[in-house]
Amino acid sequence: MTEARAWPEQVEIDVLRYRPETDDHPVWQRYTVPFDVDMSVLQALQHIKDEDDGTLSFRWSCRMAICGSCGMMINGNPALSCKTFVRDLLPGPVRIEALAHFPIERDLVVAIDGFVKKLESVKPYLIPEHPRALSDGERLQTPEQLEHFEQFSSCINCLLCYAACPQFGLDPEFTGPGALALLHRYNADSRDAGRAQRMAVLNAEQGVWSCTAVGYCSVVCPKGVDPANAVNQNKVNSAVDYFLRFVTNRREQS
Amino acid sequence: MKPGPAARRPYVRPMTGWWRRDPYFVRYMVREATAVAVAVYAVILTAGVVSLARGEAAWDHWLAALRTPASIALHVVLLVAMVIHAKSWFEIMPKTMPMILVGHRRLQAKTITRVGWAAAAIASLLVTWLAWRWWT
Amino acid sequence: MKRSHAPIFWLMFGAGGMLAALFGPALVFLTGIAVPLGWLHPSPLRGYAQALALMHSVPGKGAALIVIALFAWHAAHRILHSLHDLGVHAGLAAKLACYGSATALTLVLLSSLLWLGF
Numbered sequence: 001m002t003e004a005r006a007w008p009e010q011v012e013i014d015v016l017r018y019r020p021e022t023d024d025h026p027v028w029q030r031y032t033v034p035f036d037v038d039m040s041v042l043q044a045l046q047h048i049k050d051e052d053d054g055t056l057s058f059r060w061s062c063r064m065a066i067c068g069s070c071g072m073m074i075n076g077n078p079a080l081s082c083k084t085f086v087r088d089l090l091p092g093p094v095r096i097e098a099l100a101h102f103p104i105e106r107d108l109v110v111a112i113d114g115f116v117k118k119l120e121s122v123k124p125y126l127i128p129e130h131p132r133a134l135s136d137g138e139r140l141q142t143p144e145q146l147e148h149f150e151q152f153s154s155c156i157n158c159l160l161c162y163a164a165c166p167q168f169g170l171d172p173e174f175t176g177p178g179a180l181a182l183l184h185r186y187n188a189d190s191r192d193a194g195r196a197q198r199m200a201v202l203n204a205e206q207g208v209w210s211c212t213a214v215g216y217c218s219v220v221c222p223k224g225v226d227p228a229n230a231v232n233q234n235k236v237n238s239a240v241d242y243f244l245r246f247v248t249n250r251r252e253q254s
Numbered sequence: 255m256k257p258g259p260a261a262r263r264p265y266v267r268p269m270t271g272w273w274r275r276d277p278y279f280v281r282y283m284v285r286e287a288t289a290v291a292v293a294v295y296a297v298i299l300t301a302g303v304v305s306l307a308r309g310e311a312a313w314d315h316w317l318a319a320l321r322t323p324a325s326i327a328l329h330v331v332l333l334v335a336m337v338i339h340a341k342s343w344f345e346i347m348p349k350t351m352p353m354i355l356v357g358h359r360r361l362q363a364k365t366i367t368r369v370g371w372a373a374a375a376i377a378s379l380l381v382t383w384l385a386w387r388w389w390t
Numbered sequence: 391m392k393r394s395h396a397p398i399f400w401l402m403f404g405a406g407g408m409l410a411a412l413f414g415p416a417l418v419f420l421t422g423i424a425v426p427l428g429w430l431h432p433s434p435l436r437g438y439a440q441a442l443a444l445m446h447s448v449p450g451k452g453a454a455l456i457v458i459a460l461f462a463w464h465a466a467h468r469i470l471h472s473l474h475d476l477g478v479h480a481g482l483a484a485k486l487a488c489y490g491s492a493t494a495l496t497l498v499l500l501s502s503l504l505w506l507g508f
Binding site: 269270273283286287289290292293295296297298299300302303304306307310313314317320321325326328329330332333336337339340343344370373374377378381382385386388 | 406407408410411412413414415416417418419420421422423425426427430438440441442444445454457458459461462464465466468469471472475477495498499502503505506
């Protein structure tokens with residue numbers, strides 16, 4: 001017969017604070033929050049902001065792991081705060097820090113300008129072979145055709161994979177797992193014909209070739225996108241493109 | 255007082271010691287370090303080929319060096335490293351492959367890894383058999 | 391964005407890594423432990439003449455060249471990237487040190503194999 005577990009009354013939350021107008025560097029600050037068995041880390045942060053310290057800054061929106069806003073380092077691991085429960089981190093203290101490998105704007109808010117530019121660079125939209133009119137009707141796909149790209153379309157841009165990727169940490173110019181997974185999503189879609197236009201991004205040193213298959217990105221992804229697979233299978237495509245470009249060139253010249 | 259945007263002064267955290275911060279990264283660095291063992295072994299085998307080309311005395315000298323306790327101990331370390339290399343290689347191999355549908359179901363990563371291990375087992379038996387045949 | 395030349399080295403890294411995964415453990419065990427300890431055959435190690443015969447054959451030369459050279463190129467590529475992981479900039483100096491060593495080893499191996507004759 002099991003006994004009811006004894007939950008604590010309170011839990012300590014350590015947050016890495018950074019206020020650009022007053023701080024030279026980030027500092028840890030400890031808060032004490034009343035514990036509830038179904039409390040997420042996000043709820044703990046919201047309690048702190050509402051009751052203790054209104055200056056604490058952090059991004060959040062949907063509270064249900066679909067908007068991708070609340071990514072942060074929780075006990076050293078990239079995680080969504082709305083999907084991480086305090087009961088799993090007991091006895092605490094829970095250490096919360098801004099997403100790794102990104103510059104800290106303020107507290108738990110990171111600068112994501114670079115990532116937005118990378119998203120734009122992969123041409124994240126269907127590029128059809130021929131322009132279609134509305135009268136052409138729907139594009140039909142078999143379940144198998146959907147299977148090839150659906151997983152990669154699940155990305156919520158939460159940036160946990162970038163926080164997990166040491167190559168991005170060492171070189172912020174690396175296009176990175178999220179953007180490259182999105183690139184692959186379009187290349188793998190049977191309705192798309194824009195592969196050639198996306199090759200330059202793949203073939204660059206900051207494309208797939210910065211990846212060393214650490215694989216941690218796929219471990220932390222909350223949506224099962226498997227960006228490691230998206231990036232590494234495109235190493236083969238990039239290598240084929242590298243060696244066959246002479247063949248294609250000759251064909252174009254004749 | 256007219257509110258204005260606070261000056262942005264983003265703080266960049268250093269990457270020093272990044273791989274020590276997580277056991278996953280430590281395992282990654284161990285995996286990468288097996289390359290040193292592969293390099294050392296390639297040098298040992300090259301030394302053997304060079305010794306063979308230099309004549310019987312050099313060849314016997316190389317064989318004698320392989321029989322020393324230091325060399326045996328080194329090769330035990332190299333063997334452990336090679337096994338770690340093989341294990342991590344077959345684990346990462348599925349990541350480099352595109353999605354393969356068998357019938358309507360996806361070919362699973364662990365299946366690909368097991369095929370790799372099976373191939374390694376067959377290759378090991380083949381090499382051992384060839385060595386036995388050549389030696390006896 | 392400028393095209394990277396990484397594919398050349400990555401393919402050799404992949405080929406060498408596959409060979410090392412398939413044959414590496416068995417080769418290290420046989421050449422470094424089993425044979426020197428006399429486990430494969432109790433009599434003294436194979437003589438010079440027999441080893442020479444093996445390296446005179448084209449399959450023997452081919453296997454030695456492919457396995458040993460690709461092991462070296464696999465290691466060079468991975469060590470170069472590990473240096474980068476440890477904070478050493480993967481610039482021209484690092485590339486020359488790593489790929490240069492693999493080139494040197496390949497040339498030494500090739501010249502020895504050819505010197506051995508047929």
